Amino acid sequence: MLEIKDIEKLAKLARIELTVEEKEKLLKEVEPILGYVAQLKEVSSMVEGMPKAGEHRNIMRDDINPNVATLNTEVLVEDMPESQDNYLKVKKIL
Amino acid sequence: MIDLKNLTIKKVHESLINGEYTALDLSSAYLEEIKNKDKDIHAYLEVYSDVMEQAKKADEIIKSGKATILTGIPIAVKDNILIKGKIASSASKILENYKTTYDATVIEKLKKESVVFIGRTNMDEFAMGGSTENSAYGVTKNPLDLERVPGGSSGGSAAAVAGNMALVALGSDTGGSIRQPASFCGLVGLKPTYGAVSRYGVMAMASSFDQIGPIAKNVEDAEIIFNAIKGFDKNDSTSLKDSEFKIEKEQIKIGFIKDLDTDSNIVDLKNKLEKKGYIIELVELPNLKYALATYYTLVPAEVSSNMARYDGMRFGKRVSGKDGIEDYFLSRQTGLGREVRRRIILGTYVLSAGYYDAYYNKANIVRNLIREDYKKAFEKVDVIITPTTPGPAFKIGEKIDDPLQLYLEDIFTVPINLAGVPAISIPYGTKKIGDKELPLGIQLIANYGDEEILFTFGKYLEER
Numbered sequence: 001m002l003e004i005k006d007i008e009k010l011a012k013l014a015r016i017e018l019t020v021e022e023k024e025k026l027l028k029e030v031e032p033i034l035g036y037v038a039q040l041k042e043v044s045s046m047v048e049g050m051p052k053a054g055e056h057r058n059i060m061r062d063d064i065n066p067n068v069a070t071l072n073t074e075v076l077v078e079d080m081p082e083s084q085d086n087y088l089k090v091k092k093i094l
Numbered sequence: 095m096i097d098l099k100n101l102t103i104k105k106v107h108e109s110l111i112n113g114e115y116t117a118l119d120l121s122s123a124y125l126e127e128i129k130n131k132d133k134d135i136h137a138y139l140e141v142y143s144d145v146m147e148q149a150k151k152a153d154e155i156i157k158s159g160k161a162t163i164l165t166g167i168p169i170a171v172k173d174n175i176l177i178k179g180k181i182a183s184s185a186s187k188i189l190e191n192y193k194t195t196y197d198a199t200v201i202e203k204l205k206k207e208s209v210v211f212i213g214r215t216n217m218d219e220f221a222m223g224g225s226t227e228n229s230a231y232g233v234t235k236n237p238l239d240l241e242r243v244p245g246g247s248s249g250g251s252a253a254a255v256a257g258n259m260a261l262v263a264l265g266s267d268t269g270g271s272i273r274q275p276a277s278f279c280g281l282v283g284l285k286p287t288y289g290a291v292s293r294y295g296v297m298a299m300a301s302s303f304d305q306i307g308p309i310a311k312n313v314e315d316a317e318i319i320f321n322a323i324k325g326f327d328k329n330d331s332t333s334l335k336d337s338e339f340k341i342e343k344e345q346i347k348i349g350f351i352k353d354l355d356t357d358s359n360i361v362d363l364k365n366k367l368e369k370k371g372y373i374i375e376l377v378e379l380p381n382l383k384y385a386l387a388t389y390y391t392l393v394p395a396e397v398s399s400n401m402a403r404y405d406g407m408r409f410g411k412r413v414s415g416k417d418g419i420e421d422y423f424l425s426r427q428t429g430l431g432r433e434v435r436r437r438i439i440l441g442t443y444v445l446s447a448g449y450y451d452a453y454y455n456k457a458n459i460v461r462n463l464i465r466e467d468y469k470k471a472f473e474k475v476d477v478i479i480t481p482t483t484p485g486p487a488f489k490i491g492e493k494i495d496d497p498l499q500l501y502l503e504d505i506f507t508v509p510i511n512l513a514g515v516p517a518i519s520i521p522y523g524t525k526k527i528g529d530k531e532l533p534l535g536i537q538l539i540a541n542y543g544d545e546e547i548l549f550t551f552g553k554y555l556e557e558r
Contacts, residue, residue: 017423037387059331081412093418
């Protein structure tokens, strides 16, 4: 059984602030979905091979610097919420 | 003047080459239609201010004799596909005024043919949803019945084409988001083989599921767009080399899935095909019953990873808190909608320590079993037919309060994305509800790389 504190822990991991109301709503909605997907337990895990998430292929490029300096700086800085002298500006974290 | 209802890409191309009308005339006609209808339908989030300019350029190319089949064709683009310099928001508040910095590969390819991009279409936020009711910018209505949803998540794209506000549209499909809206709006929608079309420049939802594809009025138009946008792209490490596409077959064998062949529309089609002398076989896909559970474990997991970049830091909307870390929490709370947050929370759960093995790893094992089921089935048949959806377009507001209910609507489309095989939805049959005749769709599924079979057989079904 999921509890509010589980939702809080997940929200913290996902870096999402939630109001009390939002937490309660999520708890009500997420529980039946998790209950539904739990039916996968029925499937035997005695299956050959490792679980894959799509075809595995090694895609390599040459070990050189593919970026042209300053080519995209202007458009990227334009999208920054706060910037200064072409640097991204953020608040102190620590 | 120009009869927008009965246009096809080929017809338009002929008319442009013959000088019957210009690309400017054509785009103007669509803009006029949008002015008259879109306030009621709300297919578009933005009609681009440079449509005329694009059309004029196309006209110059046509005059110079260098036109390709797509030159001057008006195309609507889903809001999660990047066109350089334009706003793309994935129908989310967190990207409200986000100006893109590069072209998606599919856009680059279409630009080379001088298409005309009409505007960006409404969608469920970050492509999460089956009705376009999860857009942060309002719902889109089904042009065939304004009280009903156009489907989702590419609802705006489908509504634009169905409402004659674009000739074709681009959508994205992770669990049915091209095929289901196509089905609800009486259109053709193709989800290509995973890897056939580059995902570079398309905002990722679930990276091992997503594909870009066309929504069109007929199979040939979908085929023309697919041929223009497909191909290997070094910027997408999951894209396939062209040689991996197979060739057309002589006499195709048709498969229906055991226990999923009782829908009256499907029975009707099966009888017609049997009468025509087609070889029909019943195939079994024993793990298909776990498809939805597998999908709704893996997709939220991939979503939770892909959504991590939307944090208000380097781009998008930042909400200010008391310190740096609170900025993250508040930006994501405010900028991301309810369905997005729901899936992020689900994904975080199935990937968290102690649950990873039971949920995520298990789901990957089952996904492989489903892949094997399809591989075995395609040893016996060349195309599999199912309904696209359990029913026609539902009413706006009907399913939005119960997320699980909405998820269960995806039962026919979701297994295709798990396997990565191509599938196309073709309008077939209708259902009468009240005084409305609503379109239904049937889904044709082929083996990896066999889009040719979908187009050939799809065209045959269109003519019947």
